[in-house]
Amino acid sequence: MISLFKFFSKDENKSKDIAKERLKLVLTHDRANVSPKYLDMMKDDIIKVMSSYMEIEEEGIDINLTRVANDDDTYTSTLVANIPIKKMKNIGKNNG
């Protein structure tokens, strides 16, 4: 029964699928353009996590979200972080 009805309804090239694909692509880009406040929040968290493993130079930190072009004309959002390390902590000893 179902296949009979499927026979009468065209399944290819539905405009809603085109809409969905376009939306997914545009939203990846939109979401990569995050606010500076959001980026600062993330930066603080990254510092917090890294500080338990190493001493880092907080003034020298540079964190950015950028888009990297792929071969097929699409883009991938990438987080690029430059974090200068002053000294590694001796985790083994500290954990005692």
Place this chain on the structure above:
Amino acid sequence: MGEVIVITSGKGGVGKTTTTANIGTALALEGKSVVMVDADIGLRNLDVVLGLENRIVYDLVDVVEGTCRLKQALVRDKRFDKMYLMPAAQTRDKNAVSPEQMQKLCNDLKEQFDFVLIDSPAGIEHGFKNAVAGADRAIVVTVPEVSAVRDADRIIGMLATNDLSNPLLIINRLRVDLVKRGDMMNIDDTNEILGIDLLGVVPDDENIVISTNRGEPVVIDEDTMAGRAFRNIAKRLLGEDIPIMDLDEEDTFLDKIKRLLGMDKNKKH
């Protein structure tokens, strides 16, 4: 102590004001005390949708500036027991109110009402920040079109930075005929893209236009599809577990016959 819920969308014209009016009325029909706040200063509309435009004396800006007391600005809807409107100012600039003032207003209102619904203006600027300032929860309204869904996604992100991380989604004006032939994104498509909890789906219904012409929220009429959808939304807000019907599922043979005969009036949304 009541709850403050902001109804927002990003894009204009997706039905925020109609949604606010109908959820508010449905909650009042469920016996809750409700105040609806029009936060669209300079472009107020909630008053006409509710049919209360001739009863406004003072407005939100008057309250914030101390020109009148809170109670004086509240317009009581005589058709219901405990339903009120706090109208926006029509002749003022939206900068007349600050987020801090809105927060205070919301706090004062939720001491007196079970539900405080804030009808947010379109956009992401000052008016949006005012609308969300005092909110405990947020509802995002969208229609299943690329432009509206994109703006909804942006708003969801902005709500998160305003401490409103788990907004609820209403998909408005869904056209079942277009969904069935694959020319409109269905509930699952929209859900998958936005990734937030679904509060309800409101089918496109000409009764919305008719009821807005009359200034009577469509929920009053239980026989309309949109009215039933808004009643279900209000019940879900009150914690009732009412399933959302999957409109995209394959029709049974009986459904098809019923549709042909124009008998499928009992569909829930």
